[in-house]
Amino acid sequence: MLKRSTQPKRLWRSAPLKPAYDAVVIGGGLHGLAAAYFLASRHGMQDVAVIEKRYIGYGGAGRNTAIVRANQRTSENVPLYKEALDMWPRLTRELDFNLMFYNCGNLNLAHSEAALKAMRLQTATAQFHGVDSRLLTPAECKALIPALDITDRPKYPIFGGMFHPPGGIVRHDAVVWGLAKGASARGVHIHQDTAVTGIEVQRGKVAAVQTSRGRIATPRVLNAAGAYAAALADHLLDIRLPISVLTIQAMVTQPLKPLLDHVISSGGYHIYANQTLKGEIATGAHMDRWPNYTTGTSAYYIKHQAEALTDLLPCLQGVKFMRTWAGLADMTPDMAPIMSGNDPVQGYYQDCGWGYFGFKSCAAAGKYMAQYMTTGTCPEILAPFDPGRFAAHRLMGETAALVNYSADN
Structure with missing residues (x-):
């Protein structure tokens, strides 16, 4: 009699590191996995690699209190968070995975x-x-x-x-697992225990990503490394971000x-x-x-x-x-994220600076960053989040989300 395997079935498959991909996503957190999932599911870009230095969900994705809401303070932010909040029931059905969304208010x-x-x-x-x-x-x-x-x-x-x-809670680990499962089923390769060590630029365009496991030729890179995104941008491309x-x-x-x-x-x-x-x-x-x-x-x-x-x-x-x-x-100084692309390097995109709002927004941010990476044109909903706002002193009013601390608190 054959014995039933006691090993749990993996939700995403392992794959060898290919020498080239159509897109490379740095960071196996919520925003990186969401972008990879939507690149494959909405835009047919299945030749995508997610590069994660440790394991998926290691950073902020696995270290939060799972609260989701859309009651931000500014007209630039509210539509993005509203769409993200509306997406949880649809994503649960689409991924065929219980994200444990509970809109308790x-x-x-x-x-x-x-x-x-x-x-x-x-x-x-x-x-x-x-x-x-x-x-x-x-x-x-x-x-x-x-x-x-x-x-x-x-x-x-x-x-x-x-x-x-409409606000409530979502199981953050389930979102990581569900997005990884959905992305992998559509051809995305998830490479854990792999560090990005360099980004090659030729004639002002992204040409390749250097990793601890070898070189990957690619025309598109998304920096979605969460708390480490700013340091990576500075170290790899000499891009300074106010984070x-x-x-x-x-x-x-x-x-x-x-x-x-x-x-x-x-x-x-x-x-x-x-x-x-x-x-x-x-x-x-x-x-x-x-x-x-x-x-x-x-x-x-x-x-x-x-x-x-x-x-x-x-x-x-x-x-x-x-x-x-x-x-x-x-x-960031105005408590609003940075989402941009093709500046100063063609094919380089970044999704970072979320502070403690990143979990709430990941589904919508991933959807629109995937659109941005596919078309090369910034979606209108993301336009206010260009980092150029800091140089132009056009900070958003989302800083009001921080209520003044009393001296004895």
Whole structure:
């Protein structure tokens, strides 16, 4: 009798490194895999290689709190995030893979009249673009999350909130696996444990990529290396990008009975949290205040999270944190990404500078970067994200997404 194999079936296939590809994607994270998938599925470009120094999902793709939303602050950003949010159910069907999308809604709290005024503008922008967002009173916030303390006891009392029903959570690992599965099924080669060591340019055009496993001739390269994208651009092509790399820390509590039916976030406390399917409260903090490439966690932020969560949700007092982790955010001065191509090198494209918004946008960004790489023409929706805006001092207003930190926070 033949024994059934105990080895799990791989979702994507291994392939030898070819000497030439029509396109090479640097980075096996969400944006790189999404671009590769759409190059193959929408544009028939199956001869594509994804080059990942470690393993797919190693970076920010596997180190986030899985929140998705489309309630950004500017007219340039909202359409992109809205399309990305709308794509999750369609991608689940298209990839034939459960991405575990749960649109439980996102409640963002205001702790002052000024914050509430800013939310009115943000809500108006969202509604103008067809995004469901609405202002709530403190009582309406408590109706959504009964555990909230809406008295004047908390350090930052709740003045109201903005509820965004289409927002929610998606299983980030599932997105990595699903995109890898879909890309591989359409001919894309995924090469893990492979480092990019150089980009050859001939007569102003991309000619090849040098890797730790050999040379690859290609006319197109997409730099989607996340927190390492700026360093790669500088080192390989002498392209300087205004990106700072900052650590973001997150943690989860012990499993609890259901008490948090929606994603909750607070600019005053600078926390965000949701309850996972396992019952854990997954919560994230503000970025570290100094550029670095470390993924270590600190007692400072564990203390910050514990104090902030229990101030807003007193029922969590005494609950234990079970584990912590940290990821890297590639942050631009205006908290908006850089998506561009063919400048200063023909055939070189870049998708980076997402800060802590990269997961929410990956599906739409990958779709439009694939279009850009295929046609050589920038899609209209990506035009505002050209890095030339920094030299022209045309920074976007998305910096308002950072609520001012108080001195004692």
